[in-house]
Amino acid sequence: MAKPVNTSKTGPAARRNRKGKAAAKPAKPAETRPRAPGRLVVRGLLWAAFALVGLIGALILLFSTVNPPITPYMLSERARLDEIAHDWVPMEEIAPVMARAAVAAEDANFCLHWGLDLKAIRAAMAQGGNRGASTISQQTVKNVYLWQGRSWPRKALEAAMTPAVEAVWTKRRILEVYLNVAEFDEGVFGVGRAAPHYFGVAAADLTDVQAARLAAILPDPKGRSAADPSDFVQRRAGQIRDGAATIRRDGRDDCFE
Template sequence: MRLLLGTLKIAAALVVLSIVWVAAYRWLPVPMTWPMARDAMAGKHIARHWVPLSQITPAVSRAAIGAEDARFCAHNGFDFEAMEKAAARNAAGKALRGGSTISQQTAKNAFLWPGRSYIRKGLEAYFTILIEAIWGKRRIMEVYLNIAEMGPGVYGVDAAARHYFGVSASGLSPRQASRIAAILPQPIKRDAAAPGRAVKRYARRIERRVRVVGREGIDGCLR
């Protein structure tokens, strides 16, 4: 009985701590992520500059939505339809593709470590629920665009904009924003400033989606 009570107390304390942690990041910039710590421990230079969403051109969030999560403003953190399509595609032996939403990716990047274990995926789902409830969509997008790995030692869209194009996040053109979004699946191997043919084609598709997202108000939760 004592063991059970002790376990329940520990579990309750961890839940409270996780809620406080998430609540703190509702207002404070995320100081460090697992990939950042990895690079720092390896002695690599880390380029990052936190900027509010209001100082990021809308083309960037529209490119992220068009490339990563078309139903970002409509779902509550999980896009089960996208998950089913990804599972069917992977089962058919086609190129592996995840069904993670921007919310899930943000939860993973801000609070967890890389990996595919059931424990990590379970924690990812838990933190996704928390950030959807505590942060809201604008803050989720803001954090995502500020901590995502966008190149070797490059974190966040402002650092990426300066690294690849010599401009701030507010000065990116739709084409430049689309090129940055196009490298996100493999930011270490791809270069937004000098993309290969496949990345160029993908970036052009994203750029067309940017116009659709803006015209149809798909990013309405960010306005």
């Protein structure tokens, strides 16, 4: 009796298909290559930079309409002095002469530039840095978002953020915020507190002489007094009064009046 033919393939031929090609071996799981630590650090830094830019952009948009409740410098002074004096006053309740005096004192071309006064910067560089070149817009950015003191990182951030603020805020808004966060005496911030502190009047009732004296002490509020002005402050206030009248005559107050 014939033996049944064994059709099962158990030898080498079993590993070949009908076309004679070797059967594919099971694929090995792909090995996971560890990421280089340097790439992870770079990626983390990029995400941190994107997050910082996004945060700054959000704050610029926010404060274009919402009044900053406090600034980094106010926080540091409050920690040092235990308390500070600060009341927000809308632009409609600030004497127009105060706005003109601040512009005449700090940035006469405020309505003409886009945040950085390149002509003033070149003049300051030509004089070896002894002359200030910060615009009111730059000072507002520094006071609201950054820290005090002279350092290249802060100046770089200030220069980068100022055009963005100028693009989003109106000139009137920039000046309103500036007048409300500037320091006028030790622990006294904003014209809303400076006017009664020095003269016993509201910000809306400041005279041209009083406004000029307040503007004259802005560069050195701890070393100058508006109520008891030195000869220098009186001379400077006289110059500011003339400058305020000039920018009113030639229309350089159009952007904030």
